[in-house]
Amino acid sequence: MALACPSPKPAPRAALPRVLIVEDEAIVAMDFQRRLTRLGYTVTGVAYDGQQAIQKAGETRPELILMDINLGKGLSGIETALIIQQHQNLPIIYVTANSDADTVRRAARSCPFGYVLKPFEDRELETAIQMGMVKHEVECRLRESERRFNATLTSMADGLVATDAGGRVEFFNPSAEAITGWPQSQVLGRRLTEVLRLHEDSGATTNTDFIVALGAQPMPPHGSRTARLERRDGLQVPVEYRAASIRDERHNLAGIVVSFSDIRERQRAEEAIRCAQLDLARAHAELTRKHEELQSFYHTVSHEVKTPLTSAREFVALVLESLAGPINQTQREYLSLALESCDQMRDCINDLLDATRLETGKMSVELRSASLGELASRVVAMLKPAAEHKHIHLSATVKPGVPEVAMDETRIAQVLSNLLNNAIKFTAAGGLVAVTVGLAPERSDWVLVTVADTGRGIPADQLDRIFDRLYQVKGPEEAGCGGLGLGLHICHELVTLHGGTIRVESAVGKGSTFYVTLPLLPAAAPGHAARPAEINRDVAGPARLPAAAAEFNLRKGL
Ligand code: ADP
Numbered sequence: 001m002a003l004a005c006p007s008p009k010p011a012p013r014a015a016l017p018r019v020l021i022v023e024d025e026a027i028v029a030m031d032f033q034r035r036l037t038r039l040g041y042t043v044t045g046v047a048y049d050g051q052q053a054i055q056k057a058g059e060t061r062p063e064l065i066l067m068d069i070n071l072g073k074g075l076s077g078i079e080t081a082l083i084i085q086q087h088q089n090l091p092i093i094y095v096t097a098n099s100d101a102d103t104v105r106r107a108a109r110s111c112p113f114g115y116v117l118k119p120f121e122d123r124e125l126e127t128a129i130q131m132g133m134v135k136h137e138v139e140c141r142l143r144e145s146e147r148r149f150n151a152t153l154t155s156m157a158d159g160l161v162a163t164d165a166g167g168r169v170e171f172f173n174p175s176a177e178a179i180t181g182w183p184q185s186q187v188l189g190r191r192l193t194e195v196l197r198l199h200e201d202s203g204a205t206t207n208t209d210f211i212v213a214l215g216a217q218p219m220p221p222h223g224s225r226t227a228r229l230e231r232r233d234g235l236q237v238p239v240e241y242r243a244a245s246i247r248d249e250r251h252n253l254a255g256i257v258v259s260f261s262d263i264r265e266r267q268r269a270e271e272a273i274r275c276a277q278l279d280l281a282r283a284h285a286e287l288t289r290k291h292e293e294l295q296s297f298y299h300t301v302s303h304e305v306k307t308p309l310t311s312a313r314e315f316v317a318l319v320l321e322s323l324a325g326p327i328n329q330t331q332r333e334y335l336s337l338a339l340e341s342c343d344q345m346r347d348c349i350n351d352l353l354d355a356t357r358l359e360t361g362k363m364s365v366e367l368r369s370a371s372l373g374e375l376a377s378r379v380v381a382m383l384k385p386a387a388e389h390k391h392i393h394l395s396a397t398v399k400p401g402v403p404e405v406a407m408d409e410t411r412i413a414q415v416l417s418n419l420l421n422n423a424i425k426f427t428a429a430g431g432l433v434a435v436t437v438g439l440a441p442e443r444s445d446w447v448l449v450t451v452a453d454t455g456r457g458i459p460a461d462q463l464d465r466i467f468d469r470l471y472q473v474k475g476p477e478e479a480g481c482g483g484l485g486l487g488l489h490i491c492h493e494l495v496t497l498h499g500g501t502i503r504v505e506s507a508v509g510k511g512s513t514f515y516v517t518l519p520l521l522p523a524a525a526p527g528h529a530a531r532p533a534e535i536n537r538d539v540a541g542p543a544r545l546p547a548a549a550a551e552f553n554l555r556k557g558l
Contacts (some may be wrong), residue, residue: 306499471489
């Protein structure tokens with residue numbers, strides 16, 4: 001039953017409680033009223049018997065009742081107090097001339113807030129009222145805290161059982177009902193061992209007589225464990241549970257509390273995650289295996305094809321140069337076409353082999369100090385004939401004062417050659433292709449090479465995929481041009497291996513510019529001390545375009 005409770009804050013001295021006097025003798029009642037008024041209290045009314053008291057307690061809303069125990073005929077003061085307390089949460093102080101054991105015992109049963117024996121001094125009355133108010137306030141707080149505690153335990157998702165010191169169930173929350181299948185009404189007062197039947201995964205039954213287990217050892221309680229809980233209907237559900245002892249202020253065992261939760265959902269989720277992880281691991285292993293198979297297949301095929309292709313090309317070249325006897329014009333034309341096809345096929349195979357090496361980490365670069373400007377000029381010089389053949393103006397500009405960079409010349413020549421071949425391929429007659437080498441404007445410790453053309457450009461929506469493996473823009477120029485869409489991918493990987501960057505800007509119909517940056521030698525970079533161990537210096541460097549790079553000037557059928 002909800003009882004009204006005044007504010008739990010202690011009443012300030014000025015706000016003395018409003019008092020209802022219940023006294024069957026009118027003269028004594030008047031005396032009480034006079035004394036209370038003198039002491040500063042407000043008297044809400046005077047009742048001369050039990051019935052009047054019940055009525056006036058409801059009507060005059062007092063904050064305290066001064067109750068004579070002996071009210072003559074009808075209800076006694078104690079009976080009246082018990083009835084009022086059923087409806088109103090009021091402190092009641094008994095005033096009586098009787099202090100015999102029986103009266104005191106009867107009064108005690110109604111939980112009075114004070115007991116004053118007649119006759120009494122004003123001081124005694126005042127003290128009794130103040131003590132009663134404090135006691136009442138403390139009780140209110142205790143009830144409030146109990147209500148909160150009860151609401152929390154009742155609404156929690158975990159099942160909760162509390163027992164008394166004898167192991168009999170005293171508290172059983174709704175979640176405990178749901179998990180065990182036992183209604184609270186049938187559980188209260190039963191032994192916990194009858195209600196909470198736990199079985200280990202091994203099948204052994206856990207002794208839920210925690211009173212014995214926890215009674216022997218003081219806190220802390222044992223940690224959480226899992227087991228199978230046998231519900232009332234015999235079904236077993238997996239639970240996680242935890243038991244703790246409740247101790248009184250003398251540290252004696254006052255009961256135990258067991259919390260438990262149904263972990264079916266959690267176990268299902270864990271199982272699903274385990275299965276998904278297994279599937280993923282299997283799929284990953286399978287993919288890795290297939291990938292390795294494919295790599296080794298590419299490698300083998302490329303090697304197997306490259307050897308006969310090289311000798312076929314050599315023989316075609318030999319016949320073309322009339323070293324095997326004179327040939328006529330038609331034969332020359334056919335043989336030239338055959339040679340071109342051999343070169344295209346060789347480029348594809350080389351790209352495949354490079355891409356495979358890069359992916360398997362077998363591509364290494366040997367960094368040496370060298371001039372990027374000189375290397376770019378040499379690559380441009382080698383590709384000049386191909387550009388002229390297409391009536392394209394190809395130029396190289398090396399800005400003054402560009403320091404050397406750490407690079408593998410063969411590989412950087414391969415990158416430049418690839419970019420230039422593409423530029424020439426996708427630029428129409430009369431167009432321009434320009435290479436520039438200088439310090440990067442945004443970072444003075446980087447060298448920037450740009451390869452710009454006035455060709456057909458790359459559609460904006462494909463720019464971010466252009467360096468992907470096997471990616472080609474679909475267009476009429478691509479048809480029959482050979483290539484596998486590996487060139488730019490290889491460029492990207494090789495530049496990255498050098499610690500550099502590559503990116504492109506392009507506009508359809510206007511042209512494209514590729515930007516390659518490479519870090520300067522540590523000693524040359526402003527603010528950096530030389531670290532010779534980092535770079536295998538060979539200052540003299542190769543004077544000519546490396547042999548492997550020379551191969552690229554013939555790439556892509558140019
Ligand atoms: P592949 O190895 O087949 O020649 P790349 O990786 O070198 O392919 O280039 C990928 C695609 O990028 C090409 O198919 C081409 O469409 C486009 N591309 C590359 N460079 C240029 C350029 N300078 N101008 C226009 N398109 C280009």
